[in-house]
Amino acid sequence: MELNKRQQQIVEIVKSNGPITGERIADRLDLTRATLRPDLAILTMSGILEARPRVGYYYSGKPKNKLITDELKQYIVKDYASLPVVVKDEMSIYDAICTIFLENVSTLFVINKNGDFFGVCSRKDLLRASMIGEDIHTMPVNIIMTRMPNLHYIFEDEKVVHAAKLMIDKEVDSLPIVTTKDNGKLEVKGRISKTTINKIFVSLSNE
Amino acid sequence: MELNKRQQQIVEIVKSNGPITGERIADRLDLTRATLRPDLAILTMSGILEARPRVGYYYSGKPKNKLITDELKQYIVKDYASLPVVVKDEMSIYDAICTIFLENVSTLFVINKNGDFFGVCSRKDLLRASMIGEDIHTMPVNIIMTRMPNLHYIFEDEKVVHAAKLMIDKEVDSLPIVTTKDNGKLEVKGRISKTTINKIFVSLSNE
Structure with a gap:
């Protein structure tokens, strides 16, 4: 999976500062929270970042692909x-x-x-x-x-x-x-x- | 991959009306384009919907997983x-x-x-x-x-x-x-x- 430039920036910010809220990531990039929402969704779906309610985003440590894992586990x-x-x-x-x-x-x-x-x-x-x-x-x-x-x-x-x-x-x-x-x-x-x-x-x- | 309710609604709208722009999908759901953005990103990343510039979203016909395909093709x-x-x-x-x-x-x-x-x-x-x-x-x-x-x-x-x-x-x-x-x-x-x-x-x- 290839990340775009903004997604890479987000990963770097979360790596150094996590756990960090979406708002604070947006501040650092001079963007609104709404603009970042799709990027954060993709980074969480792909398992690169994890999100905890009221805590924020943190780096999962390994670029595992949650979508793949979830998909394969459905096969009976x-x-x-x-x-x-x-x-x-x-x-x-x-x-x-x-x-x-x-x-x-x-x-x-x-x-x-x-x-x-x-x-x-x-x-x-x-x-x-x-x-x-x-x-x-x-x-x-x-x-x-x-x-x-x-x-x-x-x-x-x-x-x-x-x-x-x-x-x-x-x-x-x-x-x-x-x-x-x-x-x-x-x-x-x-x-x-x-x-x-x-x-x-x-x-x-x-x- | 499990879709949430709103994502399922989007898929149904695109199935019946595609190609359809993000704005028009938002209108039908009484939501803003910004609110829909993460859902549309996920549906496109997962390959369920496809997007063409200046045309809009259309249903890909099969729920293939583009993330998985991209990942597997990198293995040498x-x-x-x-x-x-x-x-x-x-x-x-x-x-x-x-x-x-x-x-x-x-x-x-x-x-x-x-x-x-x-x-x-x-x-x-x-x-x-x-x-x-x-x-x-x-x-x-x-x-x-x-x-x-x-x-x-x-x-x-x-x-x-x-x-x-x-x-x-x-x-x-x-x-x-x-x-x-x-x-x-x-x-x-x-x-x-x-x-x-x-x-x-x-x-x-x-x-």
Whole structure:
């Protein structure tokens, strides 16, 4: 965000003299309070200055962008869900690898015969299995998959930002979006991935 | 971004009557132009309204956020580069898989004996090779790697947004950041990945 000259002057005044009221800033610039109002509004909206009633304006210390922060926090996981690729736990490793290629995903979500979510099988899991020479045609994915308590997932009404954080912290490329069934088990409803976040990033920067 | 009541009224007036001057909006609301100035500034900065000199305000049609767009377009690839993992083309597929696990990356960048960038070897390439039963201990990565003209890369001074777009369009998890050497060949200087974009996204949403 580029500040105009008057906005830069205001920031300098507040930096040196804050907290300072709008009237006193106006005095120093030989302008009326009304003239300054849009500049002060923009500086506060952008998070460069903060305002406290009956105290005045002070410098926030870092040029964070409150508008961006507010915008991103509104994004909810379910609005950005893609279709999950779900496989049964008895599928062979070979078929799982084929599914990864056919569906063009990084991760398969594994369910048991009741449809409960209980495992994740990533390209890395499959690569490890095939490298160490397992019999990939007969061995089922449930032998090599990641399982509870090491599974990471997210609920539909959580924030996209939370999903992005979780993927970074846990070093996974995607997360299953789940709901809790009546029996307390989890059901996979969707998928959110680093690619999803990439797409949001690109759409935000398109005019 | 949440609009206050007066800002919502302004948007409705401009939607129905735009292009319309600030004075005429003020008349309709029984307010002075000076009172409206901060609201109009915020609505224009946020991209909801657009203003043309001597024409007036009109509704932009979509609530895009110009502040966000401007901010994201300032990000340059070299400021977000991570260390690339570069291997020689004669490395065996087995060693390449081990390197992927040791370095915890999705993609290896492959160079020839002159240090020129000339291939990319992804987890997917390695998975395909090991699945079809190649002799992964003796076969070198240059047999299975992706090579020109199917290589995608980005230069240091390009925009991060461009990198993000390229990764989506080409369906790759990371890109080598390159410079052109005196002999016209490319040298790998860094790496940018979907994880990088994820981290920027998270940092933008942190206050």
